[in-house]
Amino acid sequence: MTWRDELPLDLPRADILAAAVGEAQRRRRRRQRRTASVTAVALVALVLGIVINSRSVRSTPTVPLQGALSQVVTQSSTVNIAGVAHAVAPPRPAPVSRPQTTDTTVPPPPLPGPPALSVVVPTTTIAPVKQSVGSTTTVPQAPTTGDLAVPTANREPFGITSSTDGSIWFTEYSAGIARLSPGGQFGEFATPTSSSGPYAITRGPDGNLWFTEYLAGNIGRITPSGVITEFGIPTEDSGPTGITAGSDGALWFTETTAGKIGRIATDGTITEFPITASAGPFSIVSGPDGALWFTEHIADKVGRMTTAGKLTEFVVPTANADPLGLAAGPDGNMWLTEHATNKIGRLTPAGVLTEYPLPEANSQPEGIAPGPDGNLWFTETSSGRIGRITVAGVITDYPAPSPDGQPATIATGPLNTLWYTEPGANRVGFVSI
Numbered sequence: 001m002t003w004r005d006e007l008p009l010d011l012p013r014a015d016i017l018a019a020a021v022g023e024a025q026r027r028r029r030r031r032q033r034r035t036a037s038v039t040a041v042a043l044v045a046l047v048l049g050i051v052i053n054s055r056s057v058r059s060t061p062t063v064p065l066q067g068a069l070s071q072v073v074t075q076s077s078t079v080n081i082a083g084v085a086h087a088v089a090p091p092r093p094a095p096v097s098r099p100q101t102t103d104t105t106v107p108p109p110p111l112p113g114p115p116a117l118s119v120v121v122p123t124t125t126i127a128p129v130k131q132s133v134g135s136t137t138t139v140p141q142a143p144t145t146g147d148l149a150v151p152t153a154n155r156e157p158f159g160i161t162s163s164t165d166g167s168i169w170f171t172e173y174s175a176g177i178a179r180l181s182p183g184g185q186f187g188e189f190a191t192p193t194s195s196s197g198p199y200a201i202t203r204g205p206d207g208n209l210w211f212t213e214y215l216a217g218n219i220g221r222i223t224p225s226g227v228i229t230e231f232g233i234p235t236e237d238s239g240p241t242g243i244t245a246g247s248d249g250a251l252w253f254t255e256t257t258a259g260k261i262g263r264i265a266t267d268g269t270i271t272e273f274p275i276t277a278s279a280g281p282f283s284i285v286s287g288p289d290g291a292l293w294f295t296e297h298i299a300d301k302v303g304r305m306t307t308a309g310k311l312t313e314f315v316v317p318t319a320n321a322d323p324l325g326l327a328a329g330p331d332g333n334m335w336l337t338e339h340a341t342n343k344i345g346r347l348t349p350a351g352v353l354t355e356y357p358l359p360e361a362n363s364q365p366e367g368i369a370p371g372p373d374g375n376l377w378f379t380e381t382s383s384g385r386i387g388r389i390t391v392a393g394v395i396t397d398y399p400a401p402s403p404d405g406q407p408a409t410i411a412t413g414p415l416n417t418l419w420y421t422e423p424g425a426n427r428v429g430f431v432s433i
Contacts, residue, residue, distance in 0.1 A: 145386070147401045147422060147429030150178065151186045157421040157428055158408050159200035159211065163224065166414040169209050170421055170428060171198035177211060177222050180428070182414070189226045193218060196230075200243045200283075200409070202251070206266045210251045212240035219243070219253060219264050231268045235260060242283040242326075247290040248307040254281035254294055261294065261305055273309050283326040285334075289349060293334050295323040302326070302336060302347055314351050318343065325368040325409070327376060331391040335376045337365035344368070344378065344389050356393050360385065363397075367409035372416045373433045379407035379420055386410075386420065386431060402427055 150157055155172035162168055166182040176190040177198060191198060197215030204210045204221070211220045217238045218230040233240060239257030246252045246263070253262045259277035261284070264270045275281065280298030287293045292305045296313070300321050304312045316323055322340035329335045329346070336345040342363050343355045358365060363380035365387065371377045378387045384403045388396045400407050405422030407429070413419045418431045 143398065144432040145398070145401055145429065147405070147425075147427045150426050150428065152188060153426060155188075155426055156423045157426065158423055159198070160409050160411045160419055160421050160428065161201050161203055161209065162411060162413045162419065163203055163209065164207070165224070167224075168413060168419050168428070169201055169222075170419075171201050171211055173197055173199065173214075173423065177201070177209070177220070177228070179226075187226065189222060189228060191216075191220060191228055192230055196220075199241050200253075202243050202245055204251055204266065205245055205249050208266075210243055210245075210264075212243050212253055214239055214241060214256075219251070219262075219270070229268075231264060231270065233262060233272075234270060235272060238262075242281070242285075242294065244285050244292070246286055246292060246307060250307075252284055252286075252292045254284050256280055256282055256297075261292065261303075263307075273305065273311070275303065275311060275313075279303070282324055285326050285328055287328050287334060288332050293326060293328070295326050295336055297322050297324055297339070302334065302345075302353075314347060314353060316345065317353060318355060321345075324366050325378065327368045327370055329376055329391060330370055330374050333391075335368055335389075337368050337378055339364050339366055339381075344376070344387075344395070346391075346393075354393075356389060356395060358387065358395060358397075360397060363387075366407070367411075367420065369410045369412055369418060371418055371433060372412065377410055377418050377431065379410050381406050381408065386429075398431075400429055402429070405429065 154174060156174045157170045157178065158173045160168065160170040168180040170178050172178050172188065176188060179187040191213065193213065193216045195215060196213035196218060198220065199212045199214040201209055201211040207224070209222045213220055213230070217233050217236060217240065219233065219240065221229045233255065235255060235258045237257055238255040238260065240253050240262065241256045243251055243253040250263050250265045253264065255262055259275055259279050259281065261273045261275060261281060262270060276299060278298055279296040279301065281303065282295045282297045284292055284294040290307070294303045296303055300316045300319065300323065302314045302316065302323060316338065318338060318341050320340055321338040321343065323336050323345070324339045325337040327335050332349065334347045336347065338345055338355065342358045342361060342365065344358065344365060346354045360380065360383045363383040363385065365378050366381045368376055368378040376389050378389070380387055384400050384405055384407065385397045386400050386407060400422065402422055402425040404424050405427060406424030408421045408423055410418055410420040413430065416433045420429050422429055
């Protein structure tokens with residue numbers, strides 16, 4: 001039994017993260033002392049493989065928030081940080097590479113009825129949660145949604161992304177990496193290091209998928225065929241979380257426990273850039289300016305780092321906001337979730353941060369991603385909802401299919417879809433727009 005097995009099944013992800021940090025610290029001290037389902041699959045195959053022409057739509061009014069409710073020019077500071085280059089993965093052993101053959105495959109049944117363009121997909125159309133702010137209302141088209149169970153129980157799906165072939169890839173925090181093919185088949189791949197805590201995942205410039213291993217302190221790479229290679233981060237107990245592809249052809253990641261930003265080339269060479277030790281860098285994305293943008297969930301800041309290591313930080317105006325998710329919007333701004341204060345933030349390149357409160361108290365927004373409709377979509381962990389905010393600040397909430405799913409991260413998928421993880425229900429969900 002591991003420390004993770006002893007935690008309650010319904011423990012919030014924030015508490016799980018805190019427990020993981022505590023376990024990492026205990027491991028460090030010990031080292032110091034020693035040295036001193038089928039229907040769901042058919043549904044996904046239909047959503048990924050056809051054009052949805054028929055859907056039952058019902059919606060209720062939603063209300064645009066009346067402009068920015070809080071707008072300030074944030075404090076910023078700029079400093080040049082010299083990166084420290086390291087050879088591949090010292091002092092850890094050489095990267096381990098092995099093919100993973102576990103593949104849970106359930107072929108989807110034949111498509112019913114007439115040709116694909118006329119297939120009626122048995123999904124659920126979700127109406128927005130009613131809002132009543134001011135007197136102006138709009139009635140948006142309701143999206144279609146669905147979710148499906150991960151084949152193996154208790155896998156805790158968390159990070160999610162899509163690949164160029166239309167597959168959906170996601171991390172399983174308790175086990176490894178999983179893939180959902182365009183045809184509706186699941187494949188699950190164990191990481192070479194057991195109990196490594198796979199966290200975030202992204203598409204790399206080399207055609208592979210790259211991911212962080214929070215508990216093991218590794219960066220992982222998985223090929224489309226399922227071969228996994230791990231690269232140890234030089235700083236022990238670094239606690240890597242977010243990862244993204246940079247404009248320089250490398251992968252960039254956050255070291256939440258160590259307070260650093262890391263860069264790994266596709267050949268495995270790692271360079272680390274220290275920031276404030278207690279900042280808690282979390283999510284990271286590449287911005288439209290070619291720089292790396294990241295949230296600092298402990299310091300309540302948003303950071304910006306150039307590929308040369310120049311750092312600028314912007315303070316979130318609401319104290320104790322716990323900024324987690326981050327996305328580059330279609331409007332050229334950065335959008336973030338403020339987990340503890342139930343707000344969505346918009347940060348301009350000039351440093352102006354505008355906050356939009358969510359209509360539901362204690363919703364705890366977490367992941368956020370640009371949608372194919374030109375809006376931003378986000379998850380609400382505590383309320384079990386998926387939210388949409390336009391670049392003008394209009395917010396609409398939609399209930400997720402599994403009320404106890406605790407929606408976590410969200411990413412753009414193929415064919416006008418977004419995909420999200422539900423670690424609380426051991427499921428992955430989608431929204432079709």
